[in-house]
Amino acid sequence: MSFIYNLGIHLTHFTLKCIALFNEKIKKGVIGRQNTFEVLKSNLSENDKTLWFHCASLGEYEQGLPVFKELRKYYKSHKIVLSFFSPSGYEIRKNSPISDIVVYLPLDTQKNAKQFLDIVNPELTIFVKYDIWPNFLNELKHRKLQAILISAAFRKNQSYFKFYGRELKNALFAFDYIFTQNEITKALLSSIGYNNVSISGDTRFDRVFSQLDLDNNLSFIESFKDDKLCVVAGSTWPEDEKLLVNYINSKAKKDIKFIIAPHNIKTTQIKNLQESLKVSTVLYSQKDDVSINEAQVFIIDTIGILTKIYSYADIAYVGGAMGSTGLHNTLEPAVFGIPVIIGGNYKKFPEAKAMIRNGGMFSISNQKELDTMLTQLVDNDSLRLDSGNKNKVFIGENKGAVIQIIDYLRI
Structure with a gap:
């Protein structure tokens, strides 16, 4: 993993702690990340089978929810760990009924990735849309743990497809399979040599359509x-x-x-x-x-x-x-x-x-x-x-x- 990328993550950590002194939303995220490992350890044992769902924020959670609900039916004996990066997702869905444990995703350092996966050891990991974290994904790949990306939607001006985005691009290859929203995203993935992909469409359509069956x-x-x-x-x-x-x-x-x-x-x-x-x-x-x-x-x-x-x-x-x-x-x-x-x-x-x-x-x-x-x-x-x-x-x-x-x- 690039020295520059890891240095940037550590600088981000320092910056967020400084901003948290003046911003209540950022403060919640900083404090929440400090408690992540304690929450995981107190709710998981070595014998637990787990799934890990990661969403950047509330929008991605709603996007992934219809898939999460179906998997809850198939993996009844597993504990589901749901992680968010943003407080706007965590604070609203910290009591999500589809998960057993809801946490903030620790910042993407190599140490955090190893510690997180040592505890969770997920049988299946699902990321939603494009919240890509290289250290976590590379550690999943190193441990040969299955991971997929759903509702992926990329644009050609994103770092994954630029000469300076090598770390992010390589992280995509940690996914066993990627389901895209559209042909453009599939073509962009093909342009970097990633071919385990199909166009499934946007899971948000399933999510909102199911609303018609609710009260x-x-x-x-x-x-x-x-x-x-x-x-x-x-x-x-x-x-x-x-x-x-x-x-x-x-x-x-x-x-x-x-x-x-x-x-x-x-x-x-x-x-x-x-x-x-x-x-x-x-x-x-x-x-x-x-x-x-x-x-x-x-x-x-x-x-x-x-x-x-x-x-x-x-x-x-x-x-x-x-x-x-x-x-x-x-x-x-x-x-x-x-x-x-x-x-x-x-x-x-x-x-x-x-x-x-x-x-x-x-x-x-x-x-x-x-x-x-x-x-x-x-x-x-x-x-x-x-x-x-x-x-x-x-x-x-x-x-x-x-x-x-x-x-x-x-x-």
Whole structure:
């Protein structure tokens, strides 16, 4: 392993400890990593059979979840270790029902990799998408432990395919097999000589499609909606909320209901959002104390219920693409057969580009375009229903990745 790479990891460790003094999120990760080995040792014995699932953050967890659930059925006697790199994944899913032990992944040093695998010794390891850690993967390969990568999605400008990315590129060869989301990723892997690969598609389609079989009822949302047309804006950022607030304050009909679920639910931001609205509003945290059906805007100042809320939407707006933070999950509302509006920064999201081409999703870049698009979807029932149905069909046509992966792994 490159001296420069390992030096960089140690420098990263030092930097994170410094930043943690001023950043609560980074602090959680630093403290959590310090406790990883103690947690593993106290929950695993030498006789335990294990599986190891690794996800960078919450998005990758949701992506891998349908595969994890299936494997839980096949490996009933195994203990499942689930690791996260990011606090945003660990803190939300530290009590995940599909795993026995949830930990932070230690930083990718040779020492940490050996100690981690000495304790866990997984019969099977699954990494999701592209969170590649060379020391861990090379140690897996050295020990001849099976590892696969699922829902892989690479771009040609990433380090794996550059002359300076030798360590990352070599780490890919530690995987026994790679399941890709698309042909582009398969071709990129072929260009570096990796050929144990097939295109399975994105497991997120399976994940969101399964939501249709769950109980999505939320009685308080039903009371708020009151049989009126409802626009749900999910995972919004201030740049999204500015446009939405302007529309609600000046353009929206009084009988249209709006639900806004901000990505950041800090008290100050929620307060600013509520105060910027000139119509009647209610917060999730206040729902038991007021008549929520009398409000026009429902602000969700909690987490974990957005997917179910989408089932009540007639139109969805998904945040993240009006700025540079990254578009949030557009498949979650699309599966319920509703049209979706997003900002203009979606070029790295193939599912968004596909739904736009299909006519089920609409991209806007400014206030005028949002006003026009929302008004058209509200007033034109045929457009709203037809574009929503196109999204539902698109989801159904693209599910099936889980079956391919499980077939490969089937005992």
